[in-house]
Amino acid sequence: MxxxxxxxxxxxxxxxxxxxxxxxxxxxxxxxxxxxxxxxxxxxxxxxxxxxxxxxxxxxTSFEGIGTRWTGWRSMRRKQVMGVLTFGEQSAKGEPGASGGPGAPGGPVSPAETLPAPLHIAxxxxxxxxxxxxxxxxxxxxxxxxxxxxxxxxxxxxxxxxxxxxxxxxxxxxxxxxxxxxxxxxxxxxxxxPGRTAVERHAVAALRAELPWPGEALLHRNPPWRASGRSGSEVVGRPLADGVWRLDWLLPPRSDLVTPDVLVTRIRETLAGWCGGPTPPYELLDTGVHTVHHRLxxxxxxxxxxxxxxxxxxxxxxxxxxxxxxxxxxxxxxxxxxxxxxxxxxxxxxxxxxxxxxxxxxxxxxxxxxxxxxxxxxxxGGGLRAYVPGAARGHDGLLTDGHLGHGPLGAPGAYSDSPLAPARSESQVEVGTAIGALIADVEVTAPDGSFVRLRDRLGRGPLLVVLVAPGTGVWERKHWMSAGLMPRLAAAVAALPHEAELLVAERYPQAAAHTVLLIRPDGHLVTALTGVRPAELYEAARTALARPAEEKGPVKSGAGR
The missing domain is CATH 3.50.50.60 (FAD/NAD(P)-binding domain)
Incomplete structure (x- = not known):
C-alpha cells in the first residue's frame, strides 16, 4: 500500500x-x-x-518547563476578586458560583470535583x-x-x-x-x-513581568481603567514558562487599527491596574492582533x-x-x-x-x-439582564467553561449519535463515562504485569477491554489471569473481530466490580457490560469497527507500537 x-x-x-x-x-x-x-x-x-x-x-516528552499548567483561574470584575478556581489540589475558593465549573454556567464548584489544569504553550x-x-x-x-x-x-x-x-x-x-x-x-x-467573519478581535501581547498571581490565569471583565480612550471590556492573562504572560484585550466591533502606541498604553494601564500602583517593570516580547472566524x-x-x-x-x-x-x-x-x-x-x-x-x-x-x-x-451588553442578581457570576462562569474546557463551549465531544455506536443491550450498564465519551484516565495492569495509565495504552491500534476488578492490584497478574472469570474473558477478547488488549483496573468511576469496558483506539467508550458477555462484546466491537455482520475472526492491525 x-x-x-x-x-x-x-x-x-x-x-x-x-x-x-x-x-x-x-x-x-x-x-x-x-x-x-x-x-x-x-x-x-x-x-x-x-x-x-x-x-x-x-x-x-513532557511539556513541563516549556509550557505551563495553570495553578488557578481567577475571575475578576472591576477591582473585586469574584472567585478563584484552583487546580492541582482540585479545590475551589471564593464565593460559590464565582468561577463556574464543570456544571451549569455560574454554578457552584465542589471541592470534590476534579478540575484538570489546562496546558498553555507557545x-x-x-x-x-x-x-x-x-x-x-x-x-x-x-x-x-x-x-x-x-x-x-x-x-x-x-x-x-x-x-x-x-x-x-x-x-x-x-x-x-x-x-x-x-x-x-x-x-x-x-x-x-461557510460561516461568520471576525466574530471577535483581540489585541495580543506577550511580555515578561512579575504579576501578583504567579501561575494563575486571569479573566478581568469590565476593568475600571480606560485604555486608548475607551473603557476596557475584557482582559485575559495567561501565564507561560519563564515568567512570560500572554495578555488578550477584547476589541470593540468595528474598532480602529491597534497601533503600537495604543497597545503599549493598554499594557501599561492593565499592569498598573492589576498591581494597584505604577506600572511594574516589564519586557515586551511580541504583539499582534488575533481575529476569530467561525466557519465549518x-x-x-x-x-x-x-x-x-x-x-x-x-x-x-x-x-x-x-x-x-x-x-x-x-x-x-x-x-x-x-x-x-x-x-x-x-x-x-x-x-x-x-x-x-x-x-x-x-x-x-x-x-x-x-x-x-x-x-x-x-x-x-447593557439591558435589564445586566441588573439581574447573579448575572455577572453566570456570565463569568460561561466564559470559564470556554477557557477551561467545560460545558458545551469547551468539554471534549461525545459520539453518542455515532454510526459506530452499538445498540443498547440488556447487559449494558452506566458508568461514570457516557457511551461515546472519552474514558477517564485510571491506573490499569498491562499484559506484562506493569501498572500504567489507561490513557497511555491508547492510539496503538488494538481495541482496549478493561475489566474492573477490585483487589487485583495486590497480586501479580500471573496469579489471577487463570482464576475466576478471567479465562472466559480472555477467550472472548481473543475472539473479537479486531486485535484487542485486555487490561484490568482496580476501580473506574461509578463502575461496579466485574464491569467490562470496551474502548476505541482514540479513547472513546464503546460500551460497558456487566460481567463477561462474549456475544454482546463481539457485537459491540463489530459495530464500532463498522464491520459486516458476517465477518468472523480477529483482524490484526500490524501496529502495537
Missing part, C-alpha cells in the same frame, strides 16, 4: 502522521515551508487534559517538539518547500503534484488536508466553507481525501480553542485510516471512514452553535 499523504506541517498534520505511525502506517508530509516555524511568543495554544496528553504521547514550542518526534520516526517522510497544486484520484489510490524547488508527483493511498484556513485541498475539492466545511471527506483542523473548521470565540478540535480530528481519523490501510479493502472501510465526518463535524458544529448562542448574552 502507498503511504498516506498529509498536506500541511502544522501541529495537526504532524500529530496525524505521528498517530498513523503508531498504528504502523507510513505517511508523507507535504510542507510548503522550510521545515521550521517562526518564533512568535504571542502565538500560543491552550490544550485541555485530553489533547495535552495526546500531544505529549506523540512527542514522547505554538512554535509544540510544533518543534512534534517535529523532533517526526524526524525520529522511520515511517514518516517530510517534503519541505512542497506546495500542493493538483491532485487526481483513481480507484486504487491518488496522485498529488507539488510545485517548488523539487516539484514532483506523489503517490498515496489517502490524502488529508491539514493545510489551514486557506486550505488548497479544500479548494481543489470545491468544498464550501460542508464536507470533510470526498473519496480518498479528507479535511482536518483549520482546513475543516474555524472557531475560537469565548475562550474556545481550535487546535484542541484539530488534534481530536487527527486522533479520530488516524485509527480509521489505519484499519482501512491495513485491510486494503476500500469498500469494506467506507462506512468506517464516513464516520469521521459524522462524528467530528457534529461535535464541532455543536461547539459553534453553543458559541453563537452565548455571544449575544456575553457580548450584547
Amino acid at each position: 502507498d503511504p498516506v499523504i498529509v498536506v500541511g506541517a502544522g501541529p495537526v498534520g504532524l500529530a496525524l502522521s505521528l498517530t498513523l505511525a503508531r498504528h504502523g502506517v507510513p505517511s508523507v508530509i507535504l510542507d510548503e515551508g522550510p521545515g521550521k516555524d517562526e518564533q512568535r511568543p504571542a502565538r500560543t495554544v491552550v490544550l485541555r487534559e485530553d489533547t495535552a496528553a495526546l500531544a505529549e504521547r506523540l512527542a514522547g 505554538q512554535h514550542d509544540l510544533t518543534d517538539a512534534l517535529r523532533r518526534a517526526v524526524d525520529a520516526e522511520r515511517l514518516i517522510k517530510v517534503a519541505v518547500d512542497s506546495r500542493l497544486d493538483s491532485l487526481e484520484e483513481e480507484k486504487t489510490g491518488l496522485t498529488a503534484h507539488t510545485r517548488g524547488k523539487k516539484g514532483t508527483w506523489w503517490r498515496g493511498s489517502y490524502l488529508v488536508g491539514c493545510d489551514g484556513p486557506r486550505s488548497t485541498v479544500r479548494k481543489l475539492l470545491d468544498i464550501r466553507f 466545511a460542508r464536507r470533510w471527506r470526498v473519496g480518498r481525501v479528507f479535511l482536518a483542523g483549520d482546513a475543516a473548521h474555524l472557531l475560537g470565540a469565548l475562550g474556545t480553542q481550535g487546535l484542541d478540535e484539530g488534534l481530536r480530528d487527527a486522533d479520530n481519523l488516524a485509527w480509521k485510516l489505519a484499519l482501512a490501510w491495513h485491510d486494503g479493502a476500500r469498500s469494506a472501510a467506507d462506512a468506517l471512514l464516513d464516520s469521521y465526518q459524522a462524528e467530528r463535524r457534529a461535535v464541532v458544529a455543536g461547539r459553534l452553535r453553543a458559541a453563537d448562542q452565548a455571544l449575544p448574552i456575553l457580548r450584547g
Whole structure:
C-alpha cells in the first residue's frame, strides 16, 4: 500500500502522521515551508487534559518547563476578586458560583470535583517538539518547500503534484488536508466553507513581568481603567514558562487599527491596574492582533481525501480553542485510516471512514452553535439582564467553561449519535463515562504485569477491554489471569473481530466490580457490560469497527507500537 499523504506541517498534520505511525502506517508530509516555524511568543495554544496528553504521547516528552499548567483561574470584575478556581489540589475558593465549573454556567464548584489544569504553550514550542518526534520516526517522510497544486484520484489510490524547488508527483493511498484556513485541498475539492467573519478581535501581547498571581490565569471583565480612550471590556492573562504572560484585550466591533502606541498604553494601564500602583517593570516580547472566524466545511471527506483542523473548521470565540478540535480530528481519523490501510479493502472501510465526518463535524458544529448562542448574552451588553442578581457570576462562569474546557463551549465531544455506536443491550450498564465519551484516565495492569495509565495504552491500534476488578492490584497478574472469570474473558477478547488488549483496573468511576469496558483506539467508550458477555462484546466491537455482520475472526492491525 502507498503511504498516506498529509498536506500541511502544522501541529495537526504532524500529530496525524505521528498517530498513523503508531498504528504502523507510513505517511508523507507535504510542507510548503522550510521545515521550521517562526518564533512568535504571542502565538500560543491552550490544550485541555485530553489533547495535552495526546500531544505529549506523540512527542514522547513532557511539556513541563516549556509550557505551563495553570495553578488557578481567577475571575475578576472591576477591582473585586469574584472567585478563584484552583487546580492541582482540585479545590475551589471564593464565593460559590464565582468561577463556574464543570456544571451549569455560574454554578457552584465542589471541592470534590476534579478540575484538570489546562496546558498553555507557545505554538512554535509544540510544533518543534512534534517535529523532533517526526524526524525520529522511520515511517514518516517530510517534503519541505512542497506546495500542493493538483491532485487526481483513481480507484486504487491518488496522485498529488507539488510545485517548488523539487516539484514532483506523489503517490498515496489517502490524502488529508491539514493545510489551514486557506486550505488548497479544500479548494481543489470545491468544498464550501461557510460561516461568520471576525466574530471577535483581540489585541495580543506577550511580555515578561512579575504579576501578583504567579501561575494563575486571569479573566478581568469590565476593568475600571480606560485604555486608548475607551473603557476596557475584557482582559485575559495567561501565564507561560519563564515568567512570560500572554495578555488578550477584547476589541470593540468595528474598532480602529491597534497601533503600537495604543497597545503599549493598554499594557501599561492593565499592569498598573492589576498591581494597584505604577506600572511594574516589564519586557515586551511580541504583539499582534488575533481575529476569530467561525466557519465549518460542508464536507470533510470526498473519496480518498479528507479535511482536518483549520482546513475543516474555524472557531475560537469565548475562550474556545481550535487546535484542541484539530488534534481530536487527527486522533479520530488516524485509527480509521489505519484499519482501512491495513485491510486494503476500500469498500469494506467506507462506512468506517464516513464516520469521521459524522462524528467530528457534529461535535464541532455543536461547539459553534453553543458559541453563537452565548455571544449575544456575553457580548450584547447593557439591558435589564445586566441588573439581574447573579448575572455577572453566570456570565463569568460561561466564559470559564470556554477557557477551561467545560460545558458545551469547551468539554471534549461525545459520539453518542455515532454510526459506530452499538445498540443498547440488556447487559449494558452506566458508568461514570457516557457511551461515546472519552474514558477517564485510571491506573490499569498491562499484559506484562506493569501498572500504567489507561490513557497511555491508547492510539496503538488494538481495541482496549478493561475489566474492573477490585483487589487485583495486590497480586501479580500471573496469579489471577487463570482464576475466576478471567479465562472466559480472555477467550472472548481473543475472539473479537479486531486485535484487542485486555487490561484490568482496580476501580473506574461509578463502575461496579466485574464491569467490562470496551474502548476505541482514540479513547472513546464503546460500551460497558456487566460481567463477561462474549456475544454482546463481539457485537459491540463489530459495530464500532463498522464491520459486516458476517465477518468472523480477529483482524490484526500490524501496529502495537
